[in-house]
Amino acid sequence: MEDKQVPNIVVGRLPIYLRALSFLKADNREITSSQELGDRLGISSAQIRKDLSHFGEFGKQGTGYEIRFLENNLKEILHVDRVWDVVLVGAGDLGNALASYKGFADRGFRVAAAFDSAPHKINSQLPGGLMIQDVANLEAQVQEAGWKIGIIAVPADAAQSVANALINAGVTALLNYAPISLITPSTVRVEQIDPAVHLQHLTYYLG
Amino acid sequence: MEDKQVPNIVVGRLPIYLRALSFLKADNREITSSQELGDRLGISSAQIRKDLSHFGEFGKQGTGYEIRFLENNLKEILHVDRVWDVVLVGAGDLGNALASYKGFADRGFRVAAAFDSAPHKINSQLPGGLMIQDVANLEAQVQEAGWKIGIIAVPADAAQSVANALINAGVTALLNYAPISLITPSTVRVEQIDPAVHLQHLTYYLG
Numbered sequence: 001m002e003d004k005q006v007p008n009i010v011v012g013r014l015p016i017y018l019r020a021l022s023f024l025k026a027d028n029r030e031i032t033s034s035q036e037l038g039d040r041l042g043i044s045s046a047q048i049r050k051d052l053s054h055f056g057e058f059g060k061q062g063t064g065y066e067i068r069f070l071e072n073n074l075k076e077i078l079h080v081d082r083v084w085d086v087v088l089v090g091a092g093d094l095g096n097a098l099a100s101y102k103g104f105a106d107r108g109f110r111v112a113a114a115f116d117s118a119p120h121k122i123n124s125q126l127p128g129g130l131m132i133q134d135v136a137n138l139e140a141q142v143q144e145a146g147w148k149i150g151i152i153a154v155p156a157d158a159a160q161s162v163a164n165a166l167i168n169a170g171v172t173a174l175l176n177y178a179p180i181s182l183i184t185p186s187t188v189r190v191e192q193i194d195p196a197v198h199l200q201h202l203t204y205y206l207g
Numbered sequence: 208m209e210d211k212q213v214p215n216i217v218v219g220r221l222p223i224y225l226r227a228l229s230f231l232k233a234d235n236r237e238i239t240s241s242q243e244l245g246d247r248l249g250i251s252s253a254q255i256r257k258d259l260s261h262f263g264e265f266g267k268q269g270t271g272y273e274i275r276f277l278e279n280n281l282k283e284i285l286h287v288d289r290v291w292d293v294v295l296v297g298a299g300d301l302g303n304a305l306a307s308y309k310g311f312a313d314r315g316f317r318v319a320a321a322f323d324s325a326p327h328k329i330n331s332q333l334p335g336g337l338m339i340q341d342v343a344n345l346e347a348q349v350q351e352a353g354w355k356i357g358i359i360a361v362p363a364d365a366a367q368s369v370a371n372a373l374i375n376a377g378v379t380a381l382l383n384y385a386p387i388s389l390i391t392p393s394t395v396r397v398e399q400i401d402p403a404v405h406l407q408h409l410t411y412y413l414g
Contacts, residue, residue, distance in 0.1 A: 008249040015407035023388040042215040079410040086406065093307070093334075097300035098402065102363055103386030107403040108410065127300075148413055149406065156309055173409035175402060179310030181230040189412055191405035195305065195382060196314040198398035199293065199356065200222035202380035203286040203315065205396055206355055 006054045013051055016041060018074040021067050022107075033064035080108025087142055087171065089162045090153030091116035091132045094177055098153060099126035112147065117158075135162070142169035149173045156180045213261045220258055223248060225281040228274050229314075240271035287315025294349055294378065296369045297360030298323035298339045301384055305360060306333035319354065324365075342369070349376035356380045363387045 020040055024032055034045035034052075041048075052058055052070075055077055059065035075081045086104075088095055088111050099111055114126055115135040122134045133141065142150075150166040152159050152174060159178035166174065167188055174190045176182055182190055227247055231239055241252035241259075248255075259265050259277075262284055266272035282288045293311075295302055295318045306318055321333055322342040329341045340348065349357075357373040359366050359381060366385035373381065374395055381397045383389055389397055 007251065009254070011411050012408050014411070015404040018407065019401065019404060020388075044214065044216075047216070077411065078407045079413055080407050084406070084410060084413075093300045093304035097304060100300070101386070101402065103401060103403050104406075107407070109403060109406050149409060151402070173406075173413060175405050175409065179308070181227075189409055191409055193400060193402060193405060194226065194310060195308065195358070195400060196310050196316060197222040197226060198382050198400060199291070199311075199316050199380075200225065200285045200287050200314070201219050201398055202356060202382065202396055203291060204218050204221070204284065206286055206291075206380060 010051045010054060013043070014074055014078055017048065017051075018071060018078065018080075021071045021074070025067050025071065030067055031064050032067055032070075034059070036064075075108070078108075082108065084109050084149055085112035085145070085147050086110065087112065087138075087147050087150045087166065088114040088153060089116075089135065089138065089150060089166070090155075090158075090177075091118075091121050091126060092153065092155075094153040096127055098151060099128050099130055109149075111151075112145070113141065115141075135165070138162075138165050139169040142166065142171060147171060150175070152176045152178055152182075154178060217258045217261060220250070221281055221285055224255065224258075225278060225285065225287075228278040228281070232274050232278065237274055238271050239274055239277075241266070243271075282315070285315075289315065291316050291356055292319035292352070292354050293317065294319065294345075294354050294357045294373065295321040295360060296323075296342065296345065296357060296373070297362075297365075297384075298325075298328050298333060299360065299362075301360040303334055305358060306335050306337055316356075318358075319352070320348065322348075342372070345369075345372050346376040349373065349378060354378060357382070359383045359385055359389075361385060 020037055034048040038045040038048050058070045058073060086109050088098055091114055114130050115133050115138045117135045121132045124132055126132060148171055150171045152162050154162050156178045159180055160182060163174060163182045172188050176190055176192045184190055227244055241255040245252040245255050265277045265280060293316050295305055298321055321337050322340050322345045324342045328339050331339055333339060355378055357378040359369050361369050363385045366387055367389060370381060370389045379395050383397055383399045391397055
């Protein structure tokens with residue numbers, strides 16, 4: 001049960017905690033601590049405890065967190081205790097990579113449909129078998145299916161019009177790979193995947 | 208001039224501020240405020256002022272920030288007032304997408320070399336013209352050139368051995384696209400690009 005007042009910046013760290021827990025679980029670990037999570041993530045243990053305290057009591061002083069318990073709680077808080085259909089727009093190199101991405105399984109997502117505008121791509125298959133559909137049919141199709149999440153994997157000059165079409169069709173959550181700032185209504189949330197941001201974080205530490 | 212004591216989490220926000228400033232500049236804007244930046248980024252204005260105060264005084268109460276001045280300072284702080292050579296490993300769909308990515312230009316990075324292990328890819332060209340080299344030559348080549356930054360765009364089961372090779376060759380900054388947790392010495396920094404983390408941030412806000 002989330003609190004509407006939780007800062008967005010705190011919410012953004014929860015998936016990172018969830019991923020760290022999954023990695024620990026894959027190592028057959030059962031218990032962890034805010035200290036261990038913090039060391040792995042470069043976040044202070046106090047910050048982690050404070051972030052989690054927005055949502056409840058998940059561990060005990062001195063004994064730490066039961067990994068499976070905290071993982072299940074975070075999945076519920078983030079609404080990934082279910083599987084979300086995601087609409088992929090753009091079937092170029094990036095779209096192909098996303099269609100075969102192994103990191104979605106068990107984390108709450110599946111690519112349910114893919115669209116492109118290039119005639120030679122339409123009706124061909126992405127890796128994994130999904131058929132590429134004509135972007136001209138995007139709005140009708142997305143609206144009918146009621147999909148809420150879109151991934152924009154088109155070139156920068158097409159990204160805004162794709163965003164508009166997705167939003168018109170009822171999508172309220174966008175993951176944008178194009179290196180532009182999308183203009184969207186305040187009812188729509190946008191996350192951007194931007195390798196330069198991550199590289200710049202790294203170069204801070206390089207001489 | 209950075210302060211070694213600045214929390215990593217604060218450092219990680221600087222590239223996002225820098226990107227927001229670049230977008231504002233592209234709109235011919237000259238002045239902004241922590242309030243405007245915060246509204247755009249979903250970060251409180253107090254947090255932005257606090258983050259920036261680690262590095263100096265960049266604005267005045269009541270008049271805000273001169274965009275170009277703050278941008279130049281952030282570029283210096285993040286060491287992207289120069290261009291860094293980046294080594295790309297993996298010439299699959301993702302590697303192809305990265306080789307033609309338009310978001311590196313003017314942000315401090317260029318892909319200087321690309322490696323793959325697939326015989327049919329070696330000596331062929333990536334989009335943009337870069338020749339794909341044999342990963343068997345990676346260590347010698349990276350060491351000789353003195354490259355410090357690597358992008359890992361190989362399948363999950365190859366990512367750790369690629370990381371090891373890059374680190375052996377002197378790379379200390381890794382951007383990992385594979386959905387695994389790399390094991391690295393404490394002298395190496397790793398950033399991970401993980402679309403599921405961003406999607407989970409979005410689904411928090413979906414019912």
